[in-house]
Amino acid sequence: MRLTGKSALVTGGASGFGAAIAETFAQEGAKVTILDLNGDGAAEVADRIGGVSVKGDVTNASDIEGAVMAARRHGETLDLVVNNAGWTHRNKPMLDVTEEEYERLYDINVRSIFHMTCACVPVMREQGGGVILNIGSTAGIRPRPGLTWYNSTKGAVNLLSKSMAVELAPDKIRVNCVAPVIGATALLESFMGVPDTPENRAKFVATIPLGRMSEPRDIANACLYLASDEAEFITGTVFEVDGGRTV
Template sequence: MGNPGRLASKAALVTGAASGFGKAIAETYAREGARVAVVDIDSDGAKRVASEIDGAIAVTCDVSKRADVDAAVAAMLEAFGQLDVLVNNAGWCYRNQPSLDVDEDAYDRVFDVNVKSIYHFTHAAVPHWRASGGGVMINIGSTAGIRPRPGLTWYNASKAAVNLMSRSLAVELAPDMIRVNAIAPVLGETALMETFMGVPDTPENREKFMATIPLGRFSKPADIANAALYLASDEAEFLTGVVLEVDGGRTI
């Protein structure tokens, strides 16, 4: 018999899974035996990714809205009867610019999508986990919340909140056998790279930023997915409250 996979018998919900890090996490989890809910505000994108993953379901969800989040978890439980792993990956950022130029709507959105979404999913998932004997939450933070860059102050603050929320929830929920960890990626090769870089986004400016990463490259979706696989697996059963920097040494 072949290897059943590191996540065999588990069911995972991944937000922001229509592209980028989330798509890679969903695909990696499925490869390792998990049944996966591909959750995204982009309905067509979620359906496309789910159609390429055997047994996956697609769920349309605005993670900033409690009703959508509750419905996503309900759809997960209806489809699979369980929720073992929750990956809060969905995120948003405004274009790199002076902080005083960021309007209030953009400020609100970055905190609604990056931070309040975790509040909503915690309310939706924790009662189920308490009843079922435990679970795993993985939140995608950022090195921006550890070693911030100018022009992204409000985004940096939102990711610092994600990093700290993960550690605080880990302590609070440990008696329920609920593990909570975060992953802090460095700037990655995703659709948001141009947003993070700001204007001008030139090869020269990318090289300048890359020079601050000791291992000499940006992160790739597979880097984040592999870290998320480990944290979700039973191999990490004694890890909670960790903010795992997947950054090529950027935050040293």
């Protein structure tokens, strides 16, 4: 198993990409801790995979610190962190996005990574290294209209991952970003801005050369590779898991 002896913390792990990442990491031998605002959902996934869960808000520094402590208690170290939690406003003209929506976007998609970095990097430095994976998006590479402010947060995540990688390399902390294309998650209808019907899905799928949306397993498998020792010389990448969307 590729993550035997590793301790992992996954945010937003109660459903969607995060749940698949947590499950895959556990199957590969990692001791997994899940942080999610949906405490019941996080507990359900954790129970299924033999992990632990923490109910918490990724925009709250104290909740992040508590999750890092819980992960260390569960796994004795903190080797892997996946900043997966994210949110979007509904697809609509940029001038229709409220200031409240804008602030929530940056709090969840960007500020959460700031809090996690402040909490986990000292731990990883002390133990001699680690891996941080940030879930970005193809939206920060090849943006779709109607999601301008969301796109900007993912552009920030994509770039900050590269900058973090350069700064943390001397500490043997690898940082990479996984950039999924649109997938069938709870946020799908918000991304599309129209009802989730086969006809509307087909319009988005038509822009993806491999002919389908991303699945949670696609993102989980990409994270598994980047978290594993097989990727020990890979840092600062934005790994596009997009079926060719950004080509």
